[in-house]
Amino acid sequence: MVAFAGYSMPVQYPMGVLAEHLHTRASAGLFDVSHMGQLRLLGSGAAAAFESLMPVDVIDLAVGKQRYGLLLNDAGGILDDLMFIKRDLTSGADIFVVVNGACKVADIAHLQERIGARCTVLPCPELALLALQGPLAVVALQRLCPQVAQLVFMSGGYFNVRSSLAGASENIECFITRSGYTGEDGFEISVAAAQAGLLARALLAQPEVKPVGLGARNSLRLEAGLCLYGNDLDQTTTPVEASLGWAIQKVRRSAGARAGGFPGAALVLDQLDAATARRKRVGLRALERVPVREHTLLQDADGQPAGEVTSGVLGPTINQPVAMAYVPSAHAAIGTRLNAMVRGKAIAMEVVSMPFVPNRYVRG
Amino acid sequence: MATIQYTEDHEWLSVEADSATIGITQHAQDALGDVVFVDLPEVGRHFAAKDVAGVVESVKAAADVYMPVDGEVIEVNEALRADPSLANSDPQGAGWFFKVRLSKPAQLDALMDESAYRSFSASA
Numbered sequence: 308m309v310a311f312a313g314y315s316m317p318v319q320y321p322m323g324v325l326a327e328h329l330h331t332r333a334s335a336g337l338f339d340v341s342h343m344g345q346l347r348l349l350g351s352g353a354a355a356a357f358e359s360l361m362p363v364d365v366i367d368l369a370v371g372k373q374r375y376g377l378l379l380n381d382a383g384g385i386l387d388d389l390m391f392i393k394r395d396l397t398s399g400a401d402i403f404v405v406v407n408g409a410c411k412v413a414d415i416a417h418l419q420e421r422i423g424a425r426c427t428v429l430p431c432p433e434l435a436l437l438a439l440q441g442p443l444a445v446v447a448l449q450r451l452c453p454q455v456a457q458l459v460f461m462s463g464g465y466f467n468v469r470s471s472l473a474g475a476s477e478n479i480e481c482f483i484t485r486s487g488y489t490g491e492d493g494f495e496i497s498v499a500a501a502q503a504g505l506l507a508r509a510l511l512a513q514p515e516v517k518p519v520g521l522g523a524r525n526s527l528r529l530e531a532g533l534c535l536y537g538n539d540l541d542q543t544t545t546p547v548e549a550s551l552g553w554a555i556q557k558v559r560r561s562a563g564a565r566a567g568g569f570p571g572a573a574l575v576l577d578q579l580d581a582a583t584a585r586r587k588r589v590g591l592r593a594l595e596r597v598p599v600r601e602h603t604l605l606q607d608a609d610g611q612p613a614g615e616v617t618s619g620v621l622g623p624t625i626n627q628p629v630a631m632a633y634v635p636s637a638h639a640a641i642g643t644r645l646n647a648m649v650r651g652k653a654i655a656m657e658v659v660s661m662p663f664v665p666n667r668y669v670r671g
Numbered sequence: 672m673a674t675i676q677y678t679e680d681h682e683w684l685s686v687e688a689d690s691a692t693i694g695i696t697q698h699a700q701d702a703l704g705d706v707v708f709v710d711l712p713e714v715g716r717h718f719a720a721k722d723v724a725g726v727v728e729s730v731k732a733a734a735d736v737y738m739p740v741d742g743e744v745i746e747v748n749e750a751l752r753a754d755p756s757l758a759n760s761d762p763q764g765a766g767w768f769f770k771v772r773l774s775k776p777a778q779l780d781a782l783m784d785e786s787a788y789r790s791f792s793a794s795a
Contacts, residue, residue, distance in 0.1 A: 598733070
């Protein structure tokens with residue numbers, strides 16, 4: 308068990324990090340991610356208000372659809388990355404947001420301060436969050452809730468999950484999205500904390516499902532090319548530097564119908580339009596079998612400083628050391644060779660495209 | 672029969688005549704989890720006690736392997752380099768790290784025997 312975001316969480320279960328990682332890629336892993344912040348933005352002004360804090364299209368997102376978002380500070384730096392989904396409520400807008408556990412207190416204060424007058428910011432500490440990830444996640448969850456098969460990647464809705472343990476049968480009300488943090492097909496299940504244990508036991512009773520800890524969560528997300536806030540993103544990195552330009556929809560870019568209008572817009576749009584970002588987040592693969600960890604310094608072929616690794620692991624699925632790093636833009640092209648300085652020795656690495664392991668999302 | 676001794680850094684030594692075989696303990700491999708990489712010293716290199724002589728990495732963490740006593744590396748375990756998981760499956764056997772020729776055998780007196788190490792690692 309380790310301290311993480313103010314919670315005591317398991318790095319691994321008895322199976323161990325490697326086996327948990329490989330099991331998730333082959334079958335289905337269950338993650339307790341209840342440390343993450345869940346909150347709702349309520350009221351008819353919620354979408355426009357939320358959009359004023361992110362370079363992302365919130366207004367035109369369809370009900371039932373989920374999207375990746377970035378809260379920015381006034382310098383264009385990333386305060387947090389998050390997922391949000393518009394939910395269908397007859398009483399007006401209800402945007403359900405999941406933010407990083409370590410950022411949730413600051414995020415809620417930021418939302419209250421910046422848009423608290425335009426919509427209701429409602430933290431949901433009474434909710435737990437479970438993630439069921441892997442190619443057989445749908446097989447396992449369908450047994451308890453046949454309707455989830457209708458969801459496609461990045462969509463969600465309310466479902467009753469039927470738990471039948473020890474002869475007792477019970478319906479558990481859940482809000483489920485088909486999304487996750489592993490690159491695999493899978494689901495994130497928001498459930499009342501009081502029923503989370505029952506739901507977890509019902510899922511773990513399925514033959515495909517094993518519990519997975521923080522260690523494998525990290526190696527899975529890294530192989531999938533997904534950022535970890537605090538490592539690969541922080542308040543000094545902009546979306547363009549973080550190679551997250553894909554998260555900025557056209558409507559918010561220069562010449563878009565709702566161009567700009569988010570914190571740091573001038574800088575971020577200039578970086579997009581004029582390629583002025585001085586550094587970029589890239590994927591690196593080591594050419595020999597030596598793990599390259601976070602904070603490892605990089606050098607170019609002439610021995611000059613060329614950035615720093617922000618996450619690194621020996622990827623269990625591809626069985627090679629992989630990493631994310633920030634490098635000067637001149638060294639960010641695919642195929643660029645860099646040296647990672649590990650214990651005084653130069654380990655040759657190559658800039659490669661991410662994800663390191665192909666995504667297997669179900670897009671319908 | 673070789674004598675097995677232990678360090679506070681969770682290495683073991685098996686001493687035979689003037690040389691010792693060194694590896695990480697069952698307790699250490701258990702704490703590290705799945706070992707995916709080891710860095711072993713060069714044969715012929717001399718180390719002082721407490722020098723970093725190698726590295727062991729799991730998916731979770733990296734740890735230094737310290738030289739328990741002064742000595743010269745006379746052999747490293749190439750099988751472990753090729754299959755680092757031997758450090759998990761047989762840490763005090765096939766998962767040994769390296770062998771040294773002892774320069775100051777008297778340093779062995781400062782190391783723990785098995786029962787002392789057992790109580791040390793239980794309280795660590």
